[in-house]
Amino acid sequence: MTLVAWKNITVPKHQGGLGLKDLRKFAQSVHMRYLWSLISESKSLWVQLVKAKYLQRGTIWSTKGSNRSTTFWKALLTARSLLRDHIRWNIGDGRKCKAENQPWFDLWLNYQPINAVQRNLLVADLVNEANGGWYNEKLIQAFGFHGALYIAITMPNGPGLNGTEDKLLFTAATNGQFTLKNAYNLLLGHTNSQSLMQQAHKKVYNAIWHLPGVQPRARLFLWKAVKEALPVDMVLSHRLGKSPQGCILCGSMEEDVVHSLFKCPKAMQVWLASQFGLRTDLLPNSVMEIMMDALQVLDGAQIVAFFSVAWHLWKYRCKEVFEGTKLQPQQVLGSAHRWSQLLSVTVNRPVYxxxxxxxxxxxxxxxxxxxxxxxxxxxxxxxxxxxxxxxxxxxxxxxxxxxxxxxxxxxxxxxxxxxxxxxxxxxxxxxxxxxxxxxxxxxxxxxxxxxxxxxxxxxxxxxxxxxxxxxxxxxxxxxxxxxxxxxxxxxxxxxxxxxxxxxxxxxxxxxxxxxxx
The missing domain is CATH 3.30.420.10 (Ribonuclease H-like superfamily/Ribonuclease H)
Incomplete structure (x- = not known):
């Protein structure tokens, strides 16, 4: 039984998933990479061949596909809609970027040169080198009155020619560089900008996956606990459409993940007897919130010990449910202590x-x-x-x-x-x-x-x-x-x-x- 949806599993680890690839979106990102090579004027042989075959009379943005096109070419044309809203020319000397069908201003798809003569103009041809401003007459001739007016309003001082070479930027990346990873994250809807709550959650996930001294199976258990995806009674009854049976250990009618790990009377005994002396009945009703609070007050070694108690508490609960072995707080804490002492690692960074x-x-x-x-x-x-x-x-x-x-x-x-x-x-x-x-x-x-x-x-x-x-x-x-x-x-x-x-x-x-x- 899958307790976490596939779309959530394909999310990066630091955002709450397992980082597995969505193969359909990954294939689309590969097509975007090929398209990027095509529009960024790559000198590779396949780019020259594609231009010679398909782009003799236009650009990649203006050409249209046909039923006779190859599967590869159709895939590139499909990738246009995925990429065109996330690219922008950073104008340097204006001598590489053409005025036609190139993303050098915001509404470039709406305003294009209106006649064949103007289509070969470069951005530098529209700028007065003496003052860096626009040649208004050329601008109007090329883009019409409304297009020229929009460009003049949004870029009143011209494109700011600075003598460097024009550079094509991928605006979905903070550094402007196109990578397969950036394209894939864009398709998944994952960006670097996060709310304060998302940043707090990121700290929890980073602790789960990157703290030294935690076994992989323990990391997976902790991730499931934070995602409320452990097979406890309330989760299973909801998925199976049955009435809740309650907690087998204490008889409570609501056995969710927080109850199993923190608020069941037997779990409360374990946490109170632990090195933390924790009153778990006062904790929030969310594993994520409990983990966030723990990260604020505990250091790295203490967090490993905290994780250890939670994991071994779950293991001994399972033993009581399936094997009939009674859960004893000292047994849980003894196993947790040995595990955390054996595996916790302290990292000292050198100072020079x-x-x-x-x-x-x-x-x-x-x-x-x-x-x-x-x-x-x-x-x-x-x-x-x-x-x-x-x-x-x-x-x-x-x-x-x-x-x-x-x-x-x-x-x-x-x-x-x-x-x-x-x-x-x-x-x-x-x-x-x-x-x-x-x-x-x-x-x-x-x-x-x-x-x-x-x-x-x-x-x-x-x-x-x-x-x-x-x-x-x-x-x-x-x-x-x-x-x-x-x-x-x-x-x-x-x-x-x-x-x-x-x-x-x-x-x-x-x-x-x-x-x-």
């Missing part, structure tokens, strides 16, 4: 100190931070504190902003700090952040692969400002050395305030040695 010689030559040191929480409004706070080399406060600034992610908040904080330090006339400065990803990108250690594609231009602007004519450096510091900037950023976010000041209690400049973990 990295010297920072570049900071010794900076005229000023600027500590910065961003604070962000997931909400509908994207509320965030950013702050920086500027010190002289002697540790004297020069200026501080905290600001209430809108951001899309924690990284975006950190990026806005760095941009504000760089612009205002330069405006104060300093030509050498050291900017210290506890965001390792941001520091690595600015310093060229890592690329933009992990960055949300919408932030590419902002990141490039910040890098250009730091790597310009000034002696600016971006250094990573541990969070413990950045507490003041962190506190100001949180204050700005929570209280929705912005404040620029020069008089602040004296604050000694901390040790600027970077720490990586």
């Amino acid at each position: 100190a990295v010297s920072n010689s570049s900071n010794n030559h900076a005229h000023v040191s600027c500590y910065l931070d961003g604070s962000w929480v997931h909400d509908k409004e994207g509320g965030a706070g950013i702050a920086y504190i500027l010190f002289s080399t002697s540790g004297t406060l020069i200026q501080y600034h905290m600001h209430d902003v809108q951001a899309n992610s924690p990284f975006h908040a950190e990026l806005l904080a760095l941009r504000m700090a760089v612009n205002e330090v330069a405006a104060l006339g300093y030509r050498e400065a050291c900017f210290l952040s506890d965001c390792l990803q941001l520091c690595n990108i600015v310093n060229g250690i890592s690329g933009l692969d992990a960055v949300e594609w919408q932030l590419y231009s902002e990141v490039l602007d910040v890098i250009a400002s730091i790597k310009g004519e000034f002696g600016f450096h971006c250094i990573y510091v541990g969070r413990e050395d950045n507490q003041l900037a962190d506190g100001l950023a949180k204050y700005a976010r929570i209280n929705r305030v912005s404040n620029l000041g020069f008089t602040f209690p004296s604050y000694s400049i901390p040790n600027c040695n970077a720490v990586t973990v």
Whole structure:
């Protein structure tokens, strides 16, 4: 008897499923990958052959299939509707993206060049290189009055040509890169954006599947318990359409999963006698909520012990039901203790100190931070504190902003700090952040692969400002050395305030040695 629906089993593990593949959707994602290669101008031989056979008179978006088309080509045409709403050209120099049938503005499917002459235009042909704005006459000739008006309203300053090559982005991925995994998750309806409740559930699932020292069969049991999918009386009677028989051990008429593991009198005896001394009659009536509460107050080894008690309690209940062996609390706790002591593992992460010689030559040191929480409004706070080399406060600034992610908040904080330090006339400065990803990108250690594609231009602007004519450096510091900037950023976010000041209690400049973990 299947107690969990197949559609829920194909969900990724961190979202509550078992991560098994939905083969139909996986096949569709493979077709999307082939289509992506076709529209991203891949130089592979099969792409050239397909273009020569099917796309001599149009693009993949305008061509139509026929009964004589191959099964492969029909599959690609079907994949168009799955992919077209999730791609976008990021315009660089405008010389790779054509104006016709290409997703470089929002309603590109509704407005297309109106005559054959205009169909070979590139985006760069519609832009006045002198000021970066539109050639209005060419825009109207190509897209008609209504299409040109829409483009001009939604992109009033033009596409912002920056000299880089045009790049096709997959908007369903935060970094804009198309992968088979991203396409498959898109078809399943799984995204990285989650509500606060989903994030809390994710912590439970991650603990079940990734905590060291838990046997695979115990992990599967815990997953079933959280999904309320154990074969207890209420679950089976509901599935079989029969009247509930009640709990065999205590005679209660309602034997659900919470009752079996926590609120049956025999289970209550076990938990009360355990190392946790738990009054389970006061716990919530949901296994998920109980697990969420446990994760908030217990550390890793204690969680393993908690899981162990629950699993062995279930095993001894089954022995009493099927074998007639009486459940004894000390037997359950003894087995659970031996299991958790044998299998629990403590992981220590190494800490390495990295010297920072570049900071010794900076005229000023600027500590910065961003604070962000997931909400509908994207509320965030950013702050920086500027010190002289002697540790004297020069200026501080905290600001209430809108951001899309924690990284975006950190990026806005760095941009504000760089612009205002330069405006104060300093030509050498050291900017210290506890965001390792941001520091690595600015310093060229890592690329933009992990960055949300919408932030590419902002990141490039910040890098250009730091790597310009000034002696600016971006250094990573541990969070413990950045507490003041962190506190100001949180204050700005929570209280929705912005404040620029020069008089602040004296604050000694901390040790600027970077720490990586």
